[in-house]
Amino acid sequence: MSFNLDFLLRENIKNLHPYSSARDEFDGEASVMLDANENAYGSPLSQSFNRYPDPLQLAVKQKLSTIKGVPADHIFLGNGSDEAIDLLFRAFCRPGIDNVILLPPTYGMYEVSANINDVAVRKVTLTADYQLDIDGIAAAIDAHTKIIFICSPNNPTGNSIRRQDIETILVNFDGIVVLDEAYINYSKQSSFLPSLVEFPNLVILQTLSKAWGLAALRLGMAFASKEIIQVFNKIKPPYNINQATQTFAIEALERIDTVNAWIRETVDERSLLVQQLQRIPQVQHITPSDANFVLVRLQDARELYRYLVSKGIIVRDRSTVTLCEGALRMTVGTPDENRALLSQIEEFYT
Ligand SMILES: *Cc1c(COP(=O)(O)O)cnc(C)c1O
Secondary structure, eight states: OOOOHHHHSOHHHHTOOOOOOHHHHOOSOOSOOOSSOOOTTOOSSSSOOOSOOOTTOHHHHHHHHHHHTOOGGGEEEESSHHHHHHHHHHHHOOTTTOEEEEOSSSOTHHHHHHHHTTOEEEEOOOOTTSOOOHHHHHHHOOTTEEEEEEESSOTTTOOOOOHHHHHHHHHHOOSEEEEEOTTGGGOSSOOSGGGGGGOTTEEEEEESSSTTSOGGGOOEEEEOOHHHHHHHHHHSOTTOSOHHHHHHHHHHHTTHHHHHHHHHHHHHHHHHHHHHHHTSTTEEEEOOOSSSEEEEEETTHHHHHHHHHHTTOOOEEOTTSTTOTTEEEEEOOOHHHHHHHHHHHHHHHO
16 A cells, blocks of 8 residues: 555545635735624734734745745644644544554653544654664554654654654655654754655654744644645634734744854754763763753762752753653753753762
8 A cells, every 4th residue: 555645534534624714715905804703993902913813824834935945835834833743633543543653752742642632652662772663663553553753853862863764664654754853953964844745644843942942932833745734724723823923933034044043052052061961970871962952861860850950950850761761851051051050960969
């Protein structure tokens, strides 16, 4: 068999008549808009929010299209990547029947979303060097496996997954392969975006929450074939991206130079942080990172975590996570923050 979108989709989604909003039915220029029961008098704010926003966010997608080199009709925007993840389950996975494959240790939201949607999870642990267990994945796939989630660079380990292995999965699996590139801006590896045309089953997730510095705006992106994007558009809440987010996103996307400068600085700070951590004898292992954080295995991780909390420094305790035993995940901060972190770690061990 080969990839067949109609075959993969849930029957109810295939047959769905989507909600048709006032803005769907008329989206031209007009001077009197009395079709959506909005307040025609205005909003009690300095900017106006009294009109419903563009359901398809075309102005934002236009800007993203230029930056990413992907046509606008291959882009879906969600209320964070989390919305795209949830919609994937709802489009493809029949509750109580279908399953997805997750590759721990990885981002926790895939499993939560699976559980919310009552979709079984098959876990294939990464290898000891945090790469794909290709044979294990092949063995876990059955006729009800709809989605495989790959995160690269992976959270919480920070490493990139080998490109060749991702391609092996894409070529041999007839379901959807979700490639979460939330941290791609910090990576030496290049994005799979230029390969979208080669793989009809590929869905790439990116976000404005990390490198773009807009976690509070909640804007996640999914890139895929036109057909898959049409499915997203059919089942999403009609006005899933609010006007404030659309307006600010457009403004932010003009300032890519600022963002690129931060990315360079973060990558430099990451090297420095790793170098200085390596000088601490109690640090046992640092996973080479392609992200804006490092996973560090060190002596007495749990106690160090609690000590740092007491000093007002919060890192992520991953010490009880499979394959991350004894490790803390540390986000790369400003130079001052990284210095504070390092001096408290040194303080703890002396
Ligand atoms: C932070 C992160 C995201 C971002 O999620 P948003 O909902 O877009 O903020 C997605 N995937 C991974 C792996 C992450 O670590």
